[in-house]
Amino acid sequence: MSRTPFVGGNWKMNTGPESGPALAREVAAGAAEHPGCEVAVFPPFPFLLAVGRALAGSAVKLGAQDCYFEPDGAFTGEVSLGMLKDCGVSVVLTGHSERRHVLGETDALINAKTRAVLAAGLECVLCIGEKLEQREAGQTDAVNERQLRAGLAGVSAEQMARVTIAYEPVWAIGTGKVATTADAQDAHAKCRGVLAAMFGSAVAQATRIQYGGSLKPGNAAELLAQPDIDGGLVGGASLKASDFVPIIAAAAGRV
Numbered sequence: 001m002s003r004t005p006f007v008g009g010n011w012k013m014n015t016g017p018e019s020g021p022a023l024a025r026e027v028a029a030g031a032a033e034h035p036g037c038e039v040a041v042f043p044p045f046p047f048l049l050a051v052g053r054a055l056a057g058s059a060v061k062l063g064a065q066d067c068y069f070e071p072d073g074a075f076t077g078e079v080s081l082g083m084l085k086d087c088g089v090s091v092v093l094t095g096h097s098e099r100r101h102v103l104g105e106t107d108a109l110i111n112a113k114t115r116a117v118l119a120a121g122l123e124c125v126l127c128i129g130e131k132l133e134q135r136e137a138g139q140t141d142a143v144n145e146r147q148l149r150a151g152l153a154g155v156s157a158e159q160m161a162r163v164t165i166a167y168e169p170v171w172a173i174g175t176g177k178v179a180t181t182a183d184a185q186d187a188h189a190k191c192r193g194v195l196a197a198m199f200g201s202a203v204a205q206a207t208r209i210q211y212g213g214s215l216k217p218g219n220a221a222e223l224l225a226q227p228d229i230d231g232g233l234v235g236g237a238s239l240k241a242s243d244f245v246p247i248i249a250a251a252a253g254r255v
């Protein structure tokens with residue numbers, strides 16, 4: 001089963017009202033050269049509309065870094081999926097490690113958000129991954145399985161067509177440390193095994209699993225050529241088109 005590679009640029013709490021749309025225009029131009037790869041950018045909420053305008057006419061998807069699961073009401077500071085749709089968002093991140101470990105999101109909240117994204121008809125990138133102490137204790141596969149099972153509880157096999165998994169070892173995010181190619185491939189294959197146990201092998205074979213954690217032009221080609229690595233979720237290197245576009249190229253060129 002061939003899966004279309006998918007590369008996301010998670011801008012986190014970076015860019016501004018001018019630099020965000022400018023970056024989006026450069027990404028759109030670069031991505032157009034590599035139509036074999038699906039691409040999304042995830043700007044901060046205040047710049048969604050402007051970045052969406054900058055992406056008009058391009059195949060690059062507009063993504064949101066977070067959402068709230070309730071449709072409206074007294075939830076100060078939160079942003080609903082209806083609001084995100086009104087901004088042109090088509091894909092939403094859930095479970096990013098910074099939301100889990102810096103902002104304290106639980107598996108239950110991440111599951112509620114994931115189900116709400118799918119119920120709203122949008123695509124979801126569910127992020128999972130172990131912390132350094134968990135890796136050192138040999139718990140990588142158990143943590144990934146727990147986060148997959150909890151994050152995807154109540155999601156149907158049919159909804160899985162709109163789910164991408166991002167495996168991001170927490171110790172590799174923003175640190176310059178990268179999982180070895182063999183370790184990353186092994187973790188991805190194990191995650192696919194969990195998806196097969198949950199949803200059957202056809203769904204598992206069709207689901208994209210991105211790698212994330214210090215992906216750069218220099219390490220992307222080797223990682224993204226692995227059979228179970230279907231693209232990447234990129235933080236730091238997504239803030240410069242001259243770094244991000246070569247990662248898209250590497251994903252598009254995977255054999």
Ligand code: PGA
Nearest residue numbers: 173174213214234235236
């Ligand atoms: P990084 O971030 O590429 O800066 O390590 C990845 C992510 O958090 O998605």
